[in-house]
Amino acid sequence: MEGPSLFLAAEQLQPFVGESIITVKGNTKLEKERLIGLKVEDIFSFGKHLVFQFKSFALRVHFLLFGTFEATFRNEKITGDYEKTRVPRLQLDFPEGNIAMYNCSLVFIESSNAKELYDNSINIMSPSWDSKKAIKTVQTFQDEEIGDVLLDQAVFAGVGNIIKNEVLFLEHLLPEKKIDAISLSKLRKLIDTVKRYSLQFYEWRKQFVLRKHFQIYRKRVCPRCQSEIIRVKTGKRKRMSYYCAHCQK
DNA sequence: TATAATGTTTGAAC
């Protein structure tokens, strides 16, 4: 799950802020009983993290590659695939609904204000996101591939492999291009596109039409020139890259 | 049906 999806999740779960947890279940190894009776003070996302803030500590959720969640509030389904019967990693039951989270990594953050531990100037979904800072940081990685740098959560918190591939296609750049081979103006444009595409991703995701808007990710033919799309693992991260050798340089 | 995949952490190996 990429940043925009987490941003959407936090938004969708806002009705639970102010509610208190009645019961918990799930196969997490965390001491989940600790959550019983606690009031949710805040729910927010940072990059690919979803955070539930309680009075004296917070719960951080990361959905990794396969994670999902579903929630019901006042008998209204908020999101998720309710058909399957699975054991949640963690389920939180509230007076007016519940949140079930699957295949996720859970961590307690011992802080009464976990939000302040995060730097939103690197969070692509935050209004505080700082594009100038991003350019400066990227320029410190002169010998690295742009595909790797885009996935660096300490630089672009929330960018995942879909955003990486789509943004590079939009900007006609190869994932294996080294930072020192990209002009400043191209870099600026790329970083603007990261922000713009992330917001677009969020809108499409909300409307359940994200997949049909993929231009290069998991596609076979370039939508611009119809040539065959190259599919290869690139960079030190060895994540799959999709690109058009004709349109991206 | 086997494979690949919206990802990160850990600890072994060098």
Next chain:
DNA sequence: AGTTCAAACATTAT
């Protein structure tokens, strides 16, 4: 001793 890299985790769509 610092860096690198494979394994682990775990599920679903193609």
